[in-house]
Amino acid sequence: MLSQSDQKVCYADEKLSTWFEELSLPVAPLCNMMCNYCTKEKDCINNGNNPAHLSRAMTPRQAVNWAYASAKRNSRIKTIRISGPGEPLYNSQTFEVLKRLNSCMPDYIYGISTNGLLLDELVKELKELNVQKVNVSLNAVSNLALMKLYSRIIVNNEIIVNSEAMATRIIESQFNGMKKCMDSDMSVKVNTIYFPGINDRELLSVASRCKELGVKSMCLIIFNPRGKFKGLRIPNPTEIAFMREELKKIIKRVEVKSFV
Template sequence: MVDESYRTATVQGREVPYDPEQMRKVNEHPCYSEKACHAFGRCHLPVAPKCNIQCNYCIRDFDCVNESRPGVTSKVLTPEEGLDLVRKVVKDYPFVKVIGIAGPGEPLANPETFEALRLVHEEFPHLIMCLSTNGLMLPESIEELAKYNVGNITVTLNAVDPAIGEKIYSWVEYNGKKYHGREAAELLLS
């Protein structure tokens, strides 16, 4: 007799606990599933204007009608405006299943991110919530993100070597202090 109380799934050759809710999130998230890309949509809420790092390649002061990547926006929304947008999108486009926050700055460096997540989660708990972050403030934010059911988090990692990172980042700001050069890269990678 097989014990059905503990199922596993094979992911990249490893056995992991099977979680049907997480599988639903993966299967309905257009960023993580090729099939979902053609069946489901996502809506990004540009509620996070401030950034706690400055990447040498990043320019957030303009947008373009042909630019639709996270981090680029024509207007930063308040959390309330973000909720209004979600209401409209879900009503007009019921195939949208994912609400994401990816900027235009660093979501975790903006209290508006958490307010937007709270508002959307309270009204639309069935939607998949996701977030893109540079990861600097992730350890101290993870419990609050879990409270709002943010189940998909993307961490941008531009370097694994501080010698390369110091060439990519002009500065990193953490706990009110600005770091430069190798020290900045080491902090971000720690």
């Protein structure tokens, strides 16, 4: 089943007032972060993927062939993004796909969706592979909230369990990575999941710190969490609308993506 590769996201070119489409390729099966709202049984919500689906990761050859065929059929596809089902930067297949795309589809825009844990050390390689768009999942900026959201991470083949050290590593890697992306003229967008009672008081701080880096676009994600967060109350429409308006006072472009 290639459900994730079928997903196309529409976006507008503000200068041309033209609608284009973005093709997502699921080539990354492994993940280096255990989120308390995830079970690894479905696609990674952090990347903005539909958490109701489980995409079968394609091989690099399958992914590039699919991208080429899809773009041939649909001239509106202008961006090709590597997104899930796990963490793209934690999988060598991601970089193999980008190399192949550069060879056979050089005129397209390449994007990556990431949890940001490896972004700091891989920005240079992404730049060399002509990645222009980076979506970073950033759900909190305080150690306390981060320790509620995540159970463990993998860094240099070592597991760092829930701790201040884990939280500090996450936030430093994310913000250092985003800054390097911005300094390298990459477009950065932040994906933030809204959990009432967990990170709702963090969201404005997330937006403020991202704005300081020059981030101009944010996506607020709503979904029914799984794992340890299963059964957690999701924000109601009034709360979502209010939060979006508050975030727009900081970052002008705030979209809401709901999987409820």
